Structure formats: structure tokens, C-alpha cells
Amino acid sequence: xxxxxxxxxLPLPLHVSAILxxxxxxxxxxxxxxxxxxxxxxLGIWLSMEFFLRLAVSAHLSIQHFREHALQYLFAFLAAGRxxxxxxxxxxxxxxxxxxxxxxxxxxxxxxxAIGIGMLLWWISRTHRATFLQxxxxxxxxxxxxxxxxxxxxxxxxxxxxxxxxxxxxITYDAINVRxxxxxxxxxxxxxxxxxxxxxxxxxxxxRSQRAGAETLCGIILASFITFFFEYFxxxxxxxxxxxxxxxxxxxxxxxxxxxxxxxxxxxxxxxxVLYQSILVGVFAIFIVARQFLNLPTHELRFSxxxxxxxxxxxIVYVTVHRRKYPHL
Numbered sequence: 001x002x003x004x005x006x007x008x009x010l011p012l013p014l015h016v017s018a019i020l021x022x023x024x025x026x027x028x029x030x031x032x033x034x035x036x037x038x039x040x041x042x043l044g045i046w047l048s049m050e051f052f053l054r055l056a057v058s059a060h061l062s063i064q065h066f067r068e069h070a071l072q073y074l075f076a077f078l079a080a081g082r083x084x085x086x087x088x089x090x091x092x093x094x095x096x097x098x099x100x101x102x103x104x105x106x107x108x109x110x111x112x113x114a115i116g117i118g119m120l121l122w123w124i125s126r127t128h129r130a131t132f133l134q135x136x137x138x139x140x141x142x143x144x145x146x147x148x149x150x151x152x153x154x155x156x157x158x159x160x161x162x163x164x165x166x167x168x169x170x171i172t173y174d175a176i177n178v179r180x181x182x183x184x185x186x187x188x189x190x191x192x193x194x195x196x197x198x199x200x201x202x203x204x205x206x207x208r209s210q211r212a213g214a215e216t217l218c219g220i221i222l223a224s225f226i227t228f229f230f231e232y233f234x235x236x237x238x239x240x241x242x243x244x245x246x247x248x249x250x251x252x253x254x255x256x257x258x259x260x261x262x263x264x265x266x267x268x269x270x271x272x273x274v275l276y277q278s279i280l281v282g283v284f285a286i287f288i289v290a291r292q293f294l295n296l297p298t299h300e301l302r303f304s305x306x307x308x309x310x311x312x313x314x315x316i317v318y319v320t321v322h323r324r325k326y327p328h329l
Contacts, residue, residue: 037153044110044149052142055206059138061130073120080116084109087303091237110150114143131329133213133322140219141202148195155188162187163235180235187233194226212329213319224312231302239303244296248309250287254280255313 056063066073085107086093086100092107093099099107118139125132154160158175162185170183178184201222202215209215257280323329 036156037159040149040153040156041108041110044146044153045113047149048114048142048146051145052138055138055142056135059134061134061138062128065124065128069120069124073117076116076120077113078108078116080119081108081110081113084112084115088238090239110146111143114139114146131212131322131326133216133319134329137206137212137215140216141199141206144195144202144219144223145199148192148199151188151192151195155186155192159236160188160234161236162233165233184235185233187230187235190230190233191226194230195223198222198226211323212326213322217315217319220311220315224308224315227308228305231305231308234302241301241303241306242298243301243306244294244298250284251309251313254284255317 053063053066088109089107118136121135121139122132125135151160158173158178161173161178161180164170164180164182165185166183167185169186171186172181172183198219202219205214205218
């Protein structure tokens with residue numbers, strides 16, 4: 001302690017976490033216990049839904065089918081969100097299978113819910129004038145906006161926490177669900193901030209884009225890179241994926257082949273289409289079998305990183321094929 005005149009100056013702590021142990025998982029209002037993550041989640045769902053509908057109207061997309069199929073959209077949203085949450089915490093549900101049917105345990109994924117909406121939109125939009133990609137252009141910005149609130153809720157609950165860190169902004173949790181008692185990366189705040197910035201970026205792209213797919217392409221590509229990078233700061237358990245460089249090469253070739261097939265499909269005879277599909281499936285099956293005997297160096301990835309790679313490749317192929325098929329959009 002230093003003395004400056006009559007003032008006593010205390011030395012600053014090395015970590016902010018030493019004086020700010022972020023513990024606000026829940027708060028009480030009268031006799032009710034309110035979970036902070038649920039508050040952020042509901043807020044994110046409400047705001048992203050409003051945002052989605054406003055973007056759809058501004059893009060001259062009909063939202064009548066949301067009124068006609070409201071229950072189907074609600075079921076897809078809730079069911080896919082639950083499924084993705086169970087996959088993320090599969091260890092918990094394998095140890096206690098009865099928990100699968102306890103729907104009020106808080107296990108739900110906003111991203112999974114958004115994917116469920118997207119899958120139903122794809123099915124319903126097949127008979128509409130607007131293509132699925134046009135709907136994705138309004139769904140992606142709305143989803144990134146909602147994800148920012150979802151990650152803030154995870155930060156409050158101590159979910160999807162980071163690994164130990166030696167940085168001034170590291171935080172310490174006092175919660176049984178966090179396995180570290182030392183300062184860790186606030187990776188949830190990294191995600192929340194970047195997704196919020198990504199939403200604003202997509203709105204700028206939306207104003208300047210001339211073709212359908214600009215928001216989808218930029219949004220999913222950037223989100224995939226964000227996920228792949230930030231997942232290295234995560235410290236919680238996940239499903240490990242062990243992949244080789246050859247695996248990524250085969251995946252790239254597979255998606256490129258699917259893209260080429262989608263472009264030339266209308267010009268091929270039925271027999272040629274069947275032959276092409278058979279060869280593609282056969283090559284991929286041979287690789288799956290032969291891979292077990294290949295002694296190649298592997299890289300351990302988190303399951304979300306692997307999904308980010310798949311999303312990246314699928315989006316590039318889909319947008320490219322769509323633009324070739326609909327040059328006027």
C-alpha cells in the first residue's frame with residue numbers, strides 16, 4: 001500500500017475476477033425465483049421473432065403461412081431446440097434417460113430452434129413463389145440477433161464456459177456446474193458481442209446486396225469462422241470429433257460433387273442420374289471403410305467446430321447452385 005498525502009492507495013488486483021465473481025444465475029422477485037438465462041432466452045426469442053417478421057415484410061415476403069401453420073412452426077422450434085440441447089449434453093441424458101422427458105429442466109437450444117424453423121420453412125416454401133434462400137436471408141440476421149441474447153443467458157447461468165485464462169478480463173464462477181475455480185475466459189461474452197456486431201453487418205449487406213443469398217452466405221461463413229475460432233476458448237465438455245486432413249478433403253469433394261450434380265441435374269437422363277448418385281455413394285462408402293485402416297495424423301475438434309465446417313461447405317454450394325438456377329434473383 002502506498003501513501004499519497006492523506007490518501008491510501010491499494011494495489012490493483014491482477015484479475016478482475018478476484019473482485020467480481022460473476023454470480024447472478026437467478027434472482028428472486030417476491031416468492032418467485034427467476035432464472036436469468038430464461039429471461040435472456042425469452043427476450044432473445046421475442047426480439048428475434050419481431051426482427052424476422054419485419055425483415056420478411058420489408059423483403060416483400062408473404063407471412064400468411066405463419067398464421068396458417070403457427071402450431072407447426074411452434075412445434076418445430078421447440079422440438080429441434082430440445083433435440084440439439086440433448087445432443088450437446090448427451091452425457092447427462094445417457095446417465096439419466098428419464099430426464100429426456102423432463103421438458104422443464106431448462107435443456108433447450110436457441111440455435112436448434114432456429115434450425116427447426118429453417119427446416120420447416122424449406123418444406124413449406126417449396127410451393128411458394130419465394131425461394132428458400134430468400135427466406136434464409138431474413139432468418140440468418142434474426143438468428144444471429146437472438147443468439148447474442150442466448151449467449152448472454154449462458155454467461156449468467158455458467159453454461160458453455162471458457163477454459164482457464166491469464167487475462168485481465170478473466171472471470172471466476174462460484175457455481176457447481178463450472179468445473180474451474182480459477183479465472184476463465186468469458187467466452188459467452190465473446191460470442192454475444194460478435195454476434196451482435198454480425199447482425200449489424202448483415203443489415204448493411206442487406207441494403208447493398210443485389211442478389212439473393214448475400215446475407216446467408218456472409219452470415220453463415222462468418223458465423224462458421226467465429227464458431228471454429230471461439231470454440232478453442234471453451235472449457236466445458238463436448239462431443240469430440242477426430243478428423244484428418246483427408247477427411248476435410250473428402251468432405252470438400254463431396255459438397256463440390258453435390259453442387260455440380262444440382263447444376264446439371266435437369267440436363268441428365270434418369271439413368272445417368274442414378275449412376276451418378278450410385279458412384280457418389282459408393283466412393284464415400286469405400287472411404288468410410290478404408291479410413292479405419294489409414295494411419296494418418298488426426299486433429300481433435302469440438303462437435304460444434306465440425307458442424308461449422310459442414311455449414312460452411314453446404315452454404316457455399318447451396319448459394320452458388322441457387323444463383324445459377326435463379327439468375328434473376
